[in-house]
Amino acid sequence: MTQRLTGIAASPGIAVARAVVLASEEYVPVRKAVTQPELETARLHDAIREARAGIERIRDATEQKLGAEKAAIFEGHLLILEDPDLIETTESMIREQSVNAEYALHVTAQSFIEALTALEDESLRERAADVRDVCGRIIGILSGKPKRDLSLLTEECVVVAADLAPSDTAELNLDVVRGFVTEIGSRTSHSAIMARSLDIPAVVGAGPGIREVSDGMLVAVDAIEGVLLLDPSPDELAAIMQKKAAYEMRRAELRAWAERPSVSADGHRVEIAANIGQLEDVQKAIDNGAEAIGLFRTEFLYMGRDRLPTEEEQFQSYKYVLEKMAGKPVVIRTLDIGGDKELPYLGLPQESNPFLGRRALRFCLSRPDVFRPQLRALLRASRYGNLKIMFPMVAVLEELTEAKRLLEEEKQALVASGEQVADRIEVGIMIEIPSAAVSADLFAAEADFFSIGTNDLIQYTMAADRMNETVSYLYQPYHPSVLRLIRHVIDAAHAAGKWVGVCGEMAGDPTAIPLLLGLGLDEFSMSAGSILPARERIGSLHYDEWRTLSLQALSMRSSGDVQAFVQDRLEGRDEK
Amino acid sequence: MMTQTFTVANPAGFHVRPIKTFVQAASEFPCKINVICKGKKVNGKSSLSMLTLGIAAHDEVTLEIDGDREEEAMKTLGELLVKIHE
Numbered sequence: 337m338t339q340r341l342t343g344i345a346a347s348p349g350i351a352v353a354r355a356v357v358l359a360s361e362e363y364v365p366v367r368k369a370v371t372q373p374e375l376e377t378a379r380l381h382d383a384i385r386e387a388r389a390g391i392e393r394i395r396d397a398t399e400q401k402l403g404a405e406k407a408a409i410f411e412g413h414l415l416i417l418e419d420p421d422l423i424e425t426t427e428s429m430i431r432e433q434s435v436n437a438e439y440a441l442h443v444t445a446q447s448f449i450e451a452l453t454a455l456e457d458e459s460l461r462e463r464a465a466d467v468r469d470v471c472g473r474i475i476g477i478l479s480g481k482p483k484r485d486l487s488l489l490t491e492e493c494v495v496v497a498a499d500l501a502p503s504d505t506a507e508l509n510l511d512v513v514r515g516f517v518t519e520i521g522s523r524t525s526h527s528a529i530m531a532r533s534l535d536i537p538a539v540v541g542a543g544p545g546i547r548e549v550s551d552g553m554l555v556a557v558d559a560i561e562g563v564l565l566l567d568p569s570p571d572e573l574a575a576i577m578q579k580k581a582a583y584e585m586r587r588a589e590l591r592a593w594a595e596r597p598s599v600s601a602d603g604h605r606v607e608i609a610a611n612i613g614q615l616e617d618v619q620k621a622i623d624n625g626a627e628a629i630g631l632f633r634t635e636f637l638y639m640g641r642d643r644l645p646t647e648e649e650q651f652q653s654y655k656y657v658l659e660k661m662a663g664k665p666v667v668i669r670t671l672d673i674g675g676d677k678e679l680p681y682l683g684l685p686q687e688s689n690p691f692l693g694r695r696a697l698r699f700c701l702s703r704p705d706v707f708r709p710q711l712r713a714l715l716r717a718s719r720y721g722n723l724k725i726m727f728p729m730v731a732v733l734e735e736l737t738e739a740k741r742l743l744e745e746e747k748q749a750l751v752a753s754g755e756q757v758a759d760r761i762e763v764g765i766m767i768e769i770p771s772a773a774v775s776a777d778l779f780a781a782e783a784d785f786f787s788i789g790t791n792d793l794i795q796y797t798m799a800a801d802r803m804n805e806t807v808s809y810l811y812q813p814y815h816p817s818v819l820r821l822i823r824h825v826i827d828a829a830h831a832a833g834k835w836v837g838v839c840g841e842m843a844g845d846p847t848a849i850p851l852l853l854g855l856g857l858d859e860f861s862m863s864a865g866s867i868l869p870a871r872e873r874i875g876s877l878h879y880d881e882w883r884t885l886s887l888q889a890l891s892m893r894s895s896g897d898v899q900a901f902v903q904d905r906l907e908g909r910d911e912k
Numbered sequence: 913m914m915t916q917t918f919t920v921a922n923p924a925g926f927h928v929r930p931i932k933t934f935v936q937a938a939s940e941f942p943c944k945i946n947v948i949c950k951g952k953k954v955n956g957k958s959s960l961s962m963l964t965l966g967i968a969a970h971d972e973v974t975l976e977i978d979g980d981r982e983e984e985a986m987k988t989l990g991e992l993l994v995k996i997h998e
Contacts, residue, residue, distance in 0.1 A: 412928055412959075415935065421958035451964040460927055463963050615923050615996070636923070641970050649921040652996040 338568050341545040343517070345562035346528035349537030350580035351494055351515030352556045352573065355549050358486075358497035358504075365438035365475055376430045380423075380437040383477040388417055390473060391503070398506045406533050409466070409502055409526070416470045422448065438478040445471035458524050465526050469501035489513060494555045496546055505530035515539075515557040517564055519546050539564055590868040594625035598860075598871050600853060604879035608871055609665070609861040611839055615653060618660045620864040625871070628665040630861020631726075631787065631839035632657060634710070635677060642681050644706060650713035658721025665722045667787065667837075667861075669766065670710055670739075672696040672728040676803075682706075691801065696729035701738055711746045718758035726787060728766040733775075736765055736782050766839075768792035773821040776828035786829050787861065790840030794818055812895035813842050814851070819890050819898070823855045830856060837861050847902050849873050854886030913978040914986050918993040919970060926967035930997040935959040937988055943979030945989070956989070 370376050395410035416422065422444060429440040445467055452464040476482045486495070486507040495508065495516040505527050508516070513536065521527055521540035531538035537559035549555060549566055556565040556576045560583060565572055598608045609630030610621030621629060637645045637653060658666050673679055674687075674695025687693035700707035714725055727739050740763060750757055764785035767773050773793060776786065790813060795802050797818055800810035812818065822838070829836045837859030842848040844862030849870060852860065860870060885905055889898045920926045926934075938945045938956045945956035949971055954961035956975070967973060973993055977985050 408929070412932060415932055415959050419958050419960045421955055421961045448960050448964065455964070455966040457925060457927070457966055457968065460925075460963060460966050463928065467960065645970075646919070646921075648994065649919070652921050652994070653923065656996045 338572060339545070339548060339566040341542050341564040341566065343539040343542030343562050343564065344521070344523055344528075345559045346521070346523055346525070346540040347531035347534075347536060347538040347559055348583075349515065349535075349559050350557065350576060350583055351537040351559070352554070352568075352576060352580065353492050353494045353514040355496045355551060355553045355555045356489060356491075356493040357549055357551050358495060358500075363472070363475065363479065363481055365436070365442050365479055367439045368436040370430075370434050370436055373431045373434050376435075376437040376440075377427055379478060380426065380430070380441065380474075383437070383474045384417055384423075386477050387470070387474045388414065391417070391470070394503050394506050401510070402533055406530075410506070413466060413470050413503070416466060417474075422471075436478075438475045441471055441478070442475055458522065462524060462526055465499070465501060469503050472501070473503070486513075494557055496549045496555065499525075500527040500530075502526045502530065505534070508534070508536075510534060510536065515559065517542055517546055517549075517555070517557055519544060590872060593868045593871045593875070594623075596625075596871065596875070598627065598874055600874055600877050600879040602878045602880055604853070606853065606857065606874060607837075607859040608867050608874075609667075609837065609839075609859055610864045610867060611861050612657070612864075615656055617864065618657055621867075622660070624864040624867040626664075626864065626867055628667070628859070628861075629657065629661060630665075630667050630837050630843075630859055632666060632668045634669060634671055635673060638671060638673060638679055639677065644681070644709075647709040647713045647716075650710055651716050654714055654717035654723070655720045658717055658723055661721055663722055665724055667724045667726050667764070667785075667839075668714060669726045669728050670697065670714075671700055671706070674699050691795075697727045697735055697739060698729060701735060701742075704742065708742065708746055711743050712750060715743070715747050715750055715757045715761070716755060718761050719756045723758065724762040724764060724785065726764045726766060726785075728789070729768060729792075730765045730779070731769045731771050733778055733782060736779065740782070766792075767825050768796065770797050770821065773797075773825050776825040777831065780828050780832035780834050783834065785835045785837070786825055787837040787839045787859070788822060788825060790818070790822075790838055790842040793821065793840070797821060813845065813848055814889075814898040814902070815895040816890050816892055816898065819851060819855070819886070822852070822857075823886075823890060826856045835859060844870050846870075846873055847899055850877050850882050850902055850906065851886045851889055851898075853877055853879060854882030854884070856883075913976065914982050915974055915976045916986055916990060917972050917974045918990050919972055920967055921969070921994050922997050923969050924997075925969050926971070926973070926993065927963070930992065930995075931959050931962045933997065934989060934992050935962060937992060938985070941977075941979075941981055941985040941988075943977055943982045943985055945985060946976040948974040948976060 391410055391413050395407045399407035426440045426444045448467050449464045453461055455461055486504055487509050489509050489512050492512050494514055498519045499521055515537035518527055518540045528540050537557050539557055539559050539562055542564055554567055556568050598606050607627045609628035610626035611631040612629055613633045614636045637650055675691045730736050747757055762784035765783045766789045767786045768789035794813055798810040800807040802808055802811040826836045835858040839861040843860040844866030892898050922930055946953050947956040949965045949967050975989055
C-alpha cells in the first residue's frame with residue numbers, strides 16, 4: 337500500500353530508487369572519572385588531529401567536486417576544531433573534574449549547540465549542526481566508534497535519514513545517490529543547501545512518517561512538489577517517471593539559454609537584466625545569465641530597521657553589487673519610499689492617498705538630508721563598475737532637473753575633496769506616471785535612459801488600485817492604452833538616441849514579451865527566475881514579424897482581444 | 913584598554929564567513945579581544961562564541977581590546993565589522 341508524505345522541496349527534481357536508511361543514533365558518551373587528566377587532554381588532542389585529517393579529506397573532495405566556495409563550510413569545521421573557547425573549556429573541565437575527554441567535549445559542545453539553537457536567525461541556528469558534526473566526529477574517534485562512510489554506497493539509492501550532517505552530504509557518492517529525504521530540516525538547512533549545490537533532488541522536513549521507510553523499499557521523491565511516495569504502485573510509478581523525464585528535458589532546454597545572448601530568431605539583439613531587492617539576489621541573477629541589473633531596489637537598506645542607513649553602509653552595498661557584476665550595467669534606483677512602503681522612524685504624516693502622495697523622488701527632493709547621502713554613496717561607488725542611476729516617480733521635468741542638480745553638486749563636492757568618481761554616469765528615470773509617458777519626448781532630452789515601471793504605469797493609467805479586488809479587473813497589461821503609452825515612450829527615446837527598458841512584471845510575461853519586442857524595447861528586466869524562459873521565448877520570435885503584429889495590437893478594442901491575438905500568433909508559429 | 917563601537921553593515925548579518933575572517937584576523941594579535949553585542953561579551957578569537965552573539969545587520973558591536981598592538985587591532989577589526997562580506 338503506497339504511503340504519501342509531504343515535506344519541503346529543498347532541491348528540485350525527481351528521484352526514484354530503493355531506500356538506504358541511515359540510523360539516527362546519536363552516541364552520548366558516559367561520564368567516567370579518570371586519575372590522569374593530562375592523559376585525557378593528550379587523547380583529546382590526538383583525536384582532534386585525526387578528525388582534522390578526516391575533515392581535510394572531505395574538504396578537498398568537495399573542492400574538487402563543487403569548487404572552493406562549497407568547500408568553505410569545511411574550512412568552517414576546521415575552525416571549530418581549533419576554537420580556543422571550545423578546546424579550553426573542554427580542557428579545563430577534564431582537569432578540574434577529572435573526567436574523560438569524550439564526556440567533557442560532549443558537555444562543552446552541548447552548551448554551544450544550545451546557545452546557537454536559541455538564536456533567532458535560522459542560518460545561525462543551522463550552525464549548531466556544524467558543531468554537532470565536528471564534535472561528533474571527535475567523540476567518535478575518542479570512543480572507537482568512527483563515523484559511517486557514505487562514500488562507500490555502491491547501489492543506486494535514495495538516502496533516508498533523520499537529518500544529514502554537512503560532512504554526510506559531502507561524502508554522498510553522487511554516482512549512486514539519486515536523491516535524499518530527511519525527517520527534519522528546512523530550505524535553509526545545510527542538507528538543503530548542499531542538495532541544491534550538488535544538484536540532487538531532496539525533500540527535507542518530511543516528518544516522522546519517514547521512519548516507516550525500511551532499507552530497500554522503493555521510494556519516489558518528487559522534490560518539485562515536496563511529496564514522497566513510499567512503495568508506489570505501478571501506475572503511480574509510471575506517472576512519476578513520466579513527470580521526471582519531462583522535467584529533466586525542460587530543465588536541460590532552459591539551462592542551455594544561460595550562456596546564450598538574448599537575440600530574436602531573426603537576429604535582433606536585446607538585453608535581459610535582473611531586478612534585485614537585496615544583495616543575495618545578485619548571485620542568482622548571475623547564475624541565470626542576467627546581462628545586467630536592470631533595477632536594484634534600494635529600499636531594503638532603509639526598511640526593517642530603526643534609523644536611516646549611513647552613507648558608508650549604502651556605499652558598501654552599491655560597491656558590492658557593482659563589483660560582483662564585473663563591468664556589466666547596474667541600474668540603481670534611488671529610494672522609492674512612501675505609498676505602501678513606510679519608514680516608521682521618519683515619523684512622516686499619514687496621507688489620505690499615499691499612492692498619489694509624497695512618495696519616492698517627491699519625498700527625496702523634500703528631504704535632502706535623506707537624499708544627498710544616497711547620491712554621495714552612489715557617486716563614490718561609481719568607480720567600481722558600470723553604474724547607472726535612476727530616479728523613480730518623476731511626473732514633471734523640473735523634478736528631474738532638480739534631482740540632477742543635487743547629483744551634480746554632490747559630484748563636484750566629492751571631486752573637490754579628492755574622491756574618485758566615474759567620469760560618465762548615465763542618469764535615467766522610471767516611467768510610471770502617465771504624464772511622463774505622454775511627454776516622454778521632453779524627458780528624453782534630459783534623461784540618458786528610461787525604464788518603464790509597468791506595475792505603477794498600469795495602475796495610474798487605469799486609475800485602479802490593483803490591491804483593491806473590486807477593481808483589480810482593470811489591471812490590464814495588454815490593454816491598447818497601456819501598449820500605446822509604451823510605444824510612445826520607446827519611440828520618443830529612440831528618436832533622441834536613448835535606450836528604454838521595462839522593469840515591471842510585464843518584462844518577464846510570456847504574452848507581453850512578443851509585443852514589447854515588436855515595439856522595439858531594448859532591455860527586459862525581471863526577476864532572476866524568469867530570465868531563461870524569457871530568453872528562450874525571444875529566441876523563438878521574429879522581430880520583423882512582431883514589429884507589424886504589435887502595431888496591429890495597438891488598434892484592438894480590449895486587453896482580452898490583444899491577449900487572444902498574441903496567443904493565436906504564438907501557437908501558429910509553434911506549429912511550423 | 914580601548915573600546916569602540918561599530919555598526920555592522922553586512923546585510924546578511926555578521927555570520928559564518930565574516931566571523932571566520934574576523935577571528936583569523938583577531939588571532940594574529942597578542943592582545944585580549946572581547947566582542948560585546950546586545951549585552952553579551954565573548955572572546956573575539958573564538959568563532960563559536962562569536963556565532964552565539966547572533967549579530968544581525970545594523971547591530972551595534974563594541975570591541976574591547978587590551979594589550980600589545982591594541983590600536984592596530986582596533987583599526988583592523990573595526991574595518992571588518994563595517995565591511996560588506998560575500
